Amino acid sequence: MVSKTLYDKLWDSHLVVERDDGSALLYIDRHILHEVTSPQAFEGLRVSGRKPWRLDTNIATPDHNISTDRAEREAGVQGISDQISRIQVQTLDDNCDLFGIKEFKMNEMGQGIVHVMGPELGVTMPGMTVVCGDSHTATHGALGCLAHGIGTSEVEHVLATQCLVATKMKNLRVTVDGELGFGVTPKDVVLAIIGKIGTAGGSGYAIEFAGSAFASMSIEGRMTVCNMAIEAGSRVGLMGVDDKTIDYIKGRQFAPKAALWEQAKAYWKTLVSDSDAPFDSEVRIHADTIAPQVSWGTSPEMVSPVSENIPLISNQTTSEQKQTLRRALDYMGLHEGQSISSILIDRVFIGSCTNSRIEDMRAAAAIAKGRKKAESVKQVLVVPGSQMVKSQAEAEGLHEVFLNAGMEWREPGCSMCLAMNSDKLGAGEHCASTSNRNFEGRQGIGGRTHLMSPAMAAAAAVSGHIIDVRELLSGVG
Amino acid sequence: MRAFTKHRGLVGPMDRVNVDTDMIIPKQFLKSIKRSGFGVNLFDELRYLDEGEPGQDCSNRPLNMNFALNQPRYAGASILLARKNFGCGSSREHAPWALDDFGFRVIIAPSFADIFYNNCFKNGLLPVILTEDEVEFLFKELYETNGFSLSVDLLQSEVVMESEQKFNFHIDEFSRDCLIKGLDEIGLTLQNSGEIKRYELKRASMHPWIFGEIE
Numbered sequence: 001m002v003s004k005t006l007y008d009k010l011w012d013s014h015l016v017v018e019r020d021d022g023s024a025l026l027y028i029d030r031h032i033l034h035e036v037t038s039p040q041a042f043e044g045l046r047v048s049g050r051k052p053w054r055l056d057t058n059i060a061t062p063d064h065n066i067s068t069d070r071a072e073r074e075a076g077v078q079g080i081s082d083q084i085s086r087i088q089v090q091t092l093d094d095n096c097d098l099f100g101i102k103e104f105k106m107n108e109m110g111q112g113i114v115h116v117m118g119p120e121l122g123v124t125m126p127g128m129t130v131v132c133g134d135s136h137t138a139t140h141g142a143l144g145c146l147a148h149g150i151g152t153s154e155v156e157h158v159l160a161t162q163c164l165v166a167t168k169m170k171n172l173r174v175t176v177d178g179e180l181g182f183g184v185t186p187k188d189v190v191l192a193i194i195g196k197i198g199t200a201g202g203s204g205y206a207i208e209f210a211g212s213a214f215a216s217m218s219i220e221g222r223m224t225v226c227n228m229a230i231e232a233g234s235r236v237g238l239m240g241v242d243d244k245t246i247d248y249i250k251g252r253q254f255a256p257k258a259a260l261w262e263q264a265k266a267y268w269k270t271l272v273s274d275s276d277a278p279f280d281s282e283v284r285i286h287a288d289t290i291a292p293q294v295s296w297g298t299s300p301e302m303v304s305p306v307s308e309n310i311p312l313i314s315n316q317t318t319s320e321q322k323q324t325l326r327r328a329l330d331y332m333g334l335h336e337g338q339s340i341s342s343i344l345i346d347r348v349f350i351g352s353c354t355n356s357r358i359e360d361m362r363a364a365a366a367i368a369k370g371r372k373k374a375e376s377v378k379q380v381l382v383v384p385g386s387q388m389v390k391s392q393a394e395a396e397g398l399h400e401v402f403l404n405a406g407m408e409w410r411e412p413g414c415s416m417c418l419a420m421n422s423d424k425l426g427a428g429e430h431c432a433s434t435s436n437r438n439f440e441g442r443q444g445i446g447g448r449t450h451l452m453s454p455a456m457a458a459a460a461a462v463s464g465h466i467i468d469v470r471e472l473l474s475g476v477g
Numbered sequence: 478m479r480a481f482t483k484h485r486g487l488v489g490p491m492d493r494v495n496v497d498t499d500m501i502i503p504k505q506f507l508k509s510i511k512r513s514g515f516g517v518n519l520f521d522e523l524r525y526l527d528e529g530e531p532g533q534d535c536s537n538r539p540l541n542m543n544f545a546l547n548q549p550r551y552a553g554a555s556i557l558l559a560r561k562n563f564g565c566g567s568s569r570e571h572a573p574w575a576l577d578d579f580g581f582r583v584i585i586a587p588s589f590a591d592i593f594y595n596n597c598f599k600n601g602l603l604p605v606i607l608t609e610d611e612v613e614f615l616f617k618e619l620y621e622t623n624g625f626s627l628s629v630d631l632l633q634s635e636v637v638m639e640s641e642q643k644f645n646f647h648i649d650e651f652s653r654d655c656l657i658k659g660l661d662e663i664g665l666t667l668q669n670s671g672e673i674k675r676y677e678l679k680r681a682s683m684h685p686w687i688f689g690e691i692e
Contacts, residue, residue, distance in 0.1 A: 016676045017669050021650035025669055027676055029687050037569065039510035050663070053673070056688065065508055084508040084531055091510050128687065135568040135592055149592055151570035152512075153599035153662075161666040163673060167649060199495055200562040203591055233565065235591050256686035264686045299495050320560075324494055418567075420504045439497045439566060441522045442504075 003274040005171045006240050007206040010146035010271075014129050016163055025163040029128040030145075032114045033060040033101070033155065035092040036420070037133030041156035042095040052099055053162040059123050060096050060103040062089045063113045065420040068383050068410035073107060085421065104387075110253075112386020112412045115139035115227065115353040119219070120388050122252025126241045126268040131158055136353045136436065138229040141238030142222035143245055144271040146206075148235040169236060170280040172205035173273075176213035178287030183470035185363065186221035187355060187434065187453035189213060190228045191293035191303045197283055199301040202234030205281065208273060209239050213287040219248040220357040227354045228436050231300040240272035294340050294466055295438045295451040297328035302438070303451065304340060306468045312336045331440055332448050333428060341466050343450065346429035348373075348380040348461040349443070350454050351410075352417035355434035356385030360454040361393045364434075365401040367458035367472055373406035374464030380407035381423060383415040407461065419443045432460035479601035480659030484582045485628040488619050489554030490545045491520075496559060497566035498593060502575040506531050515571055516578030520546065556627055558615055559586040563604075564593025573600045583629045585636065587612045598652045599662070605629060605636060605646045631657055 004012070017025040038060070045051070052058065065085045067073055072081060077093065080086035089106065096103035104110035110121060114132055118124040118140055126144035131137060133155045140147035154164060174193055194201075207229050214222060222239050229237025246265055249255045256264045291305035302325075304310070310329065313336050316322045329335060334343065350356075350364045361384060373380050382402045384390040390412055393399055399409040416423040417435035419442070425431050427446025434457050438449035450466060459469040506518045508531055517535040524547060526539040540547045546554065557576065563586040564572060573596045576584065582602065587609045589597075597604045607615070618638070619625045628637040631653065636644045648656075655662060666673075681688050 017672050019651065021654070023649065023651035025666060025673070027673070027680070036507050040512045040570075043510070043512075048663070082508070088508050088510055125686070127684065133568060133570075135566065149568035151568055151573075151592060151596035151599060153570060153596065157663050157666065160663045161673065162677075163666055163669075165651065165662060165666065167651075199565060200588060200590070203562070203588065230566075230592075233562070233590065254689065256689065260686045260689075264684070267684065320494065327493070418499075418504050420507065437497075437499070437566060439499045442499050445503075445522055445528050 003277040005273040005277040005279060006144065006208055006238060006271060007146065007169070007171055007236065008277070010127065010129065011168055013127070014146070023165055023167055026129060026166045028131055028158050028162055028164055029057060030124055030130045031058045031158050032118055032130070032132040033058060034064055034114050034134065035062040035088045036064040037152050038095065038155055039088065039091045040152045041159060042099070044156040045159060050160045052101070052159045055100050057162065058101045058159070060092060060101055061111050061114060061117055062092055062106050064414045064418065065089070066106055066413045067421050068413045068415045068423055070411055073411045077106060109387045112388065113353045113356060113414055116356055116385030116389065119143060119223065120252065120386060122249055122255035125249060125255065125264070126245060126271050131164065135230045136227050138235065138237040139223050139227040139353060141226040141229070141236060142219060143249070144239065144241035144268065146236060146238065149230065169206045170204055171208065172202055172234070172281045172283070173208045173210055173279040174283045175211040176285050176287050177211040178213060180213055180287050180290065183292060183455065183473050184290055185453040185455060186217055186224040188290055188293045190225045191295065191300070191451060192285065192290045194228065194232045194300045195293065195303040196285060197232050199231060199299050200233040202229060202232040205234050206236035206238065207232065207234045209237060214239055215242065218359060219244055220359040223357065224354055228300070231436055241268045292453065292456050292469055294456065295449070296332065296334060296340055296343070298331055298438055298440050299328070300436070300438060300451060302328055306340055306456070306466060308340060310334055310336055310338045310340065341468065343430060343466045344376065345432045345460045345465055346378050347425060347431045348377060348457050349416040349431055349433040349435060350457050351381065351383030351385065351415050352435035353385065353414070354436045355454050356383060356389060358389050358392050360434065361389065361398050364454040364458040365398040367455050367469065368405040368407060368462065369401050371405055371462040373461050376464040377461055380461045381410055381416055382407050383410040384412050386412050405462065416443050432457040432466065478599065478655070478659050478661060481582070481601050481603050481631055481656045483628065483630045483632065484555065486555030486582065486626060487551065487553055488556045488558050488625050488627055489551040490616065490619055491557055491559040492545065492616060494560040495562045495565055498564055498569050498572040499566055501564065501572040502569065503529070505529065507569060507571055512574055513578060515575035516580065519575040519579040520544070550623055553580070555580050556583040556585065556629065557581050558612065558619055559584055560612070561587045561609070563589050565590035568592045570596045570599070573597045573602050577602050585612065585615065598656060601656065601659070603629065603631060603656065607636065607644050607646060611644050
């Protein structure tokens with residue numbers, strides 16, 4: 001039998017039609033919708049008089065543009081102060097009601113950031129194809145899914161046909177073996193990978209993350225890694241199924257039960273790359289070379305260990321690299337050779353589909369506990385990824401830790417990761433952020449984003465500048 | 478979908494690498510529930526000196542004249558010449574909608590981000606991949622030649638300069654065919670309804686838990 005990678009297996013098991021021209025129809029098992037990229041797709045269905053092919057595969061929730069302020073949320077959809085946002089959220093509710101699609105509405109238990117909600121409810125399971133009109137859909141690949149982001153035309157295509165037209169990607173394996181050092185988290189691992197292969201290094205590939213560093217990671221940590229595959233240029237990031245994957249899914253709301261559970265489990269265990277499966281490309285990193293990471297530029301590949309300095313322009317090889325670095329530093333208000341720990345922080349954002357799960361909340365709270373937000377830091381937003389994360393964190397008293405430290409405890413949503421709502425940076429402000437993109441203007445016009453782990457962001461919050469979190473952890477671990 | 482066979486037009490530059498979709502159309506404009514009207518906000522943060530809001534009349538906003546596409550020599554450009562990894566970042570189809578609404582029909586770059594590249598085809602916008610050297614050469618010609626225009630022929634898969642110098646490009650056969658004929662992809666897929674239903678039956682017997690109700 002031909003040896004296959006996990007991606008090959010998932011591709012083959014979802015092939016509906018293979019065309020002579022190299023394209024294929026791929027069956028989609030799970031489709032997640034949100035308010036921003038779906039309205040035009042539903043409108044397209046209406047205009048062409050088409051109906052969804054299957055209803056029970058779709059699940060929706062608002063997350064991108066909703067307020068995270070408790071008072072505004074309690075006022076419901078009608079209370080959304082931004083009229084254009086209100087119409088968009090209302091439109092999702094209306095479309096789901098009209099077409100009969102299951103939606104976890106804004107303040108319902110179950111609502112959350114699409115990529116936090118799917119796994120925690122058990123609606124995404126190993127072996128599935130999962131799509132959503134959001135580029136961070138690769139998150140679900142941590143469960144052994146073939147998951148990727150799609151555009152709005154494809155949202156409409158999936159609604160109408162339950163399939164996507166696809167061409168097969170190549171296989172890239174990123175292996176991280178060894179044990180992560182003290183204070184080093186999954187976020188640091190994925191930032192280090194992006195720093196190594198670059199923001200387009202994974203273009204055209206499905207990335208499988210393999211090796212003992214991922215095997216010993218929690219499922220939440222694996223999601224953080226797969227989440228940022230797109231920041232390395234790859235639509236798809238995924239990991240093989242192991243006992244942790246199966247234990248994670250067991251008992252979740254939409255997970256199979258009884259005999260179906262046993263049947264599913266037996267199948268899921270086959271969802272790993274064959275030991276001699278051929279990969280088109282391989283990257284290896286040793287875990288003990290990875291330190292806590294911080295981005296200092298305007299692309300996720302502009303990232304360094306916290307102890308280092310910003311690169312020198314003269315060390316860049318091509319004139320294009322020199323110009324790109326100069327432009328990034330000019331935007332960031334930083335200079336070459338500056339130490340990363342000297343960067344002062346104005347605001348802190350702990351949240352997003354990358355880092356808003358219960359473990360992330362715990363990691364941030366462990367640093368915030370018994371400490372106070374630095375005077376110079378204007379705001380620290382802690383935004384749980386879902387109603388379930390929020391409820392769990394509150395049961396553990398984490399919200400009190402944050403509030404006692406002078407931080408804000410918000411309602412679930414995408415918040416300042418993309419700043420579509422009122423959570424945003426002012427021009428020139430530096431933000432320690434657990435999100436996934438540091439593009440110009442991403443968190444607000446003129447805002448300056450530094451990507452890092454939840455523990456590192458909390459450490460920056462209490463210190464007023466970027467700091468190696470291990471300095472605050474020493475003696476604790 | 479609008480068909481694309483051949484297009485001749487003025488070329489405009491976007492001379493930086495890794496142009497992301499946040500740059501192409503900033504997030505505040507994604508609140509719209511429509512597909513059209515994004516052109517006035519294309520490259521909003523680079524193009525204007527003030528902060529743009531959705532629904533605003535952009536005709537009197539202060540322009541950033543350092544932004545190349547604001548220069549009179551590029552007014553009316555319908556072919557965008559760009560650098561590598563164009564369209565990286567978010568999956569927002571608002572990015573090709575904005576480029577299209579602005580008047581671009583073709584984008585030429587050494588490489589595109591995967592999702593953006595896909596999204597272009599759904600909107601009759603042609604992304605053309607040329608080599609880094611070819612793109613570098615075209616940038617040089619563009620900066621040196623007033624009114625620099627190109628012809629892009631999808632039937633021949635070539636970009637042609639006025640000097641008749643030609644550059645070949647490759648597009649996968651399916652996307653090329655859909656674009657040339659302006660095919661409705663959903664309609665095309667629905668011609669395979671029988672195969673889709675057969676697949677579902679087979680799959681439901683193998684993996685029944687996939688077909689559980691979400692309610």
